[in-house]
Amino acid sequence: MTEVNSSTIWTEKYRPSKFENIVGQQEIIKRVTNLTNSLNIPHMLFAGPAGIGKSTLAIIVAKELFKDFWKENYLELNASDARGIDVVRQEVKNFARTKSLGNVPFKIIFLDEADALTKEAQQALRRTMENYTGTCRFILSCNYSSKIIDPIQSRCVVFRFKLLEEKDIEKVIKKIAENEKLVIDEKSIETLYEGSEGDCRRAINLLQASASISPTITSELVNTLLSSAKPADIKVVLDYALSGDFDKSREKLLDVMLKESVSGTDIIKSIQKEIWNLDIDPELKVKLTEKTGEIEFRLVEGSDEFIQLEALLASFVLAGLGK
């Protein structure tokens, strides 16, 4: 537990670089360690929620296999950022074309958030995996393995990661706090854990953000950060409209769209979901939902997002009057 690198970002600084330093997932670690030691790993699928060590484990596998050459033999791609499977295929192709350095006969491609790929893209990925199976091993990560098509799952050894327990995250926090000379009490650690929702990266980020304000961490500070980081609620926009304050409502809407760069179609999705929670007559809800659908159609068709959403808000003003 003494490994410390020079990074100033704690999620990196305290990212485990050896199998034995990973907290939780003991069963998985044991199996992956054995596979790695045999110097021949299969394609693998790491499934589980965010911030529990999937990327970390992939990096450690690469480090253990390739030692000093791990960076040359390891490619990390994020499926949710890559625009389309073509980008993924091209990068994989360029990377897999050359032989691996060192005495391991293959390279590793880590495809993060693979469940962000469409079914069609996954089919294409399957073929790519087959084409380069001689020179490359794939490690895929995803939140839900059910979103990965069967042909890929059947080609991989699937590992299901469990959510970290409170004591695991507590251990990590305490270690970092000690190392960084922070003052922290049990209650703050509990707040950090609750705020992290079991996501270790989030817990560490939250800890470092708190520490950037003050080296004495209080649960009040953590709670303030947690509530500030929450994205603005579309409900406020609708409430203003229902109460008849149209100008306030649209001002808030533009604010949400610009400050948090939310697109019109995302806004309309949240509005559609929110309608049934509103305190209005069910008949009005039906009317509003119909109108929302119409507006969504117009947005898809390519109209001015803001004008169309304003028209929708005007219908909410009407609904607020019971019409």
Added chain:
Amino acid sequence: MIPFFEKHRPKTFNQIKGQDLAVAKIKEFFRNFSISNKKKALLLHGPAGVGKTTLAMVLANENECEIFELNASDLRNRAKLEEIMKPSTEQKSLFAKGKIILVDEVDGVTATDRGGLPELIVLIEKTKFPIIITANDVWQQKFSLLRRKTELVPLKEVSYSIVLNLLKDIVTIESKQVDEELLKGIAAKSRGDLRAALNDLQSIIYTEAQHVHKDHIHLREKAGDIFNALRHVFKTKTSSETTDIYHNLDMELDKIQLWVEKNIPYEYKGEELAKAYESLSKADIFKGRIYRQQHWRFLVYQNFFLSAGVSSSSRNKDPRSFTKYQKPTRILKIWMANRKNAQKKSIAIKYANYCHISKKRALKEFFTIALILDENTIRKLDLSDQEKLFLQDYKGALKVAHGLNKFVS
């Protein structure tokens, strides 16, 4: 023949009707004028024919000052400027007469070097005499500096009833007889432009065409005034004129659409509001279709929904009410947000690559990430100067917004 609007131009403040606020402001400006003032010029702005120049003349008359009128070419003429500025000081001691400088119709002055706006700014800074400037549309971009250097006084359009009463008075003074219905027609068609009303009256009296029907007085075309167009659409009964209202305007329909969008809620509430936005959104649909199909005939529909469509949303309109229309600001806000978001995005990408997470997630958690990025990390991520500046502002703003500073020990 002297035009009526010259012949009957008010000589005293008492004779000026319907501009009480502007009168009060101009009096106060003159009373408090001194060389050390920050704002040594008054900018009277408003539609044509509401009394901007008259106000300046009455001010001079009541205070026994001379008026020196400058136009664009005078402003560029250094010799002339000095002549006006200098001898007057001597003059002042000789005749004890003050001086007011009038820059009439500043709209015609262009923003380029040769136009005279920069000279006008210098003149305002140096002047020893009060300056009165008049303009129709003071919200043009080229006037941004001028707006800051002057005190803005808006003039409203003269209300229908005042126009009508003045017309009646003048008919009496001129010892003429004009049918009251006809006078009402002139007053309504003038749309608050007193000079236009007087011109119409004069033409009717002197052609002795007193039996013309009131519909034959042509609607005044007042180009370039979006405020008038909005007023017409929002406040008057929808008619065949409504669909033509934007034609006289020197403004693209897409821009007009932004003005309408901005101002609907200041006019309509509840059901009318919903109807008006429904029409506006239909105009927007056609706008989209024009762009996608390059089918320009759809402009007809965009124009229709934007004018008659919005206008017909309300049945009980009050042409005499006053609404302060606002300039659309959405496009500017979007532009500024995009500039900011570009920095945010590029920082998020650098962080995401370094920390093995997706761009999307980095953007989503940007709030926390921003706090984490300290001097060392910023160097490690190789942030550009622009990105550094953005981050600094962002952090400062969020600390204030969420009251984080009280935790700092």
